[in-house]
Amino acid sequence: MQANPFPLAATNGWNAPLPSLQLDKTSVWRDGRRIVGPIDLQLLSGEIKGVFGLNSCGKSTLLRAAGGILRSGIRGSIKWFGRSSLAATPNLLRRIGQQVQSFPVVPHLSVAEQLRLVCQLRSQSQISKSADLQRIFDGFPELYSKRNERADRLNGGSITMLSVASAMIGLRNGLLLLDEPTNNLSVPATAMLREIVRDSVQRDQNSLLVVSHDWEWLCSLMPPSQILLLSQPPTN
Secondary structure: OOOOOOOOOOEOOOOOEOOOEEEEEEEEEEOOEEEEEEEEEEEOOOOEEEEEOOOOOOHHHHHHHHOOOOOOOEEEEEEEOOEOOOOOOHHHHHHEEEEOOOOOOOOOOEHHHHHHHHHHHOOOOHHHHHHHHHHHHHHOHHHHHOOOOEHHHOOHHHHHHHHHHHHHOOOOOOEEEEEOOOOOOOHHHHHHHHHHHHHHHHHHOOEEEEEEOOHHHHHHHOOHHHEEEOOOOOOO
8 A cells, every 4th residue: 555645744742733834033134134024933734824914025035935945044943844954854845835926837838737747746646636636627617728728828817826726736734835826816716716725724634824915815714813914904
């Protein structure tokens, strides 16, 4: 029998689950200037937390550090599933799904090809691949209608959907990181995104950290107490 590539969350010596993500006085510096932080944050399996901020407040920088993409200029500590290094434990990379605005898609692949590739990288079985792909297409009908189109020919909203779907598909007991996932989406697509994200957290026991400037959408996804403020939210 093949070992499950996505085991249940690791535990500490007291059998308490280790956080999927833990930031301890984490800050990011560039050219002697602090970009964001220091921040303390703990995210457990099945938990949703958000970061609200206006443009240029450092929230995307924080998310890249949290996903292990940004490695320089970091002070404090970052741990993933109890480990302080992704390089030393490369299998953990399969348990992190990250949507980043600057490189959201593989340009020469079709929508379906990219999603299948992600499933393959996460070592999903053929049955799981088919089921996960169907769930994504059920959640994002627009992606289904464009499943055979090359990613570099998609419009902005479809690119955002594909970027989010690629981060999410096949992820089990993992860490999902979303960077401004409502950008370029219509109102119906934004509402649809909220439901499929909730499904990923509840059904697959993923933990979610999402950064956004859309205060109302964040509050529709989680209680305001779960949102870290890098900027003050709008007042009515």
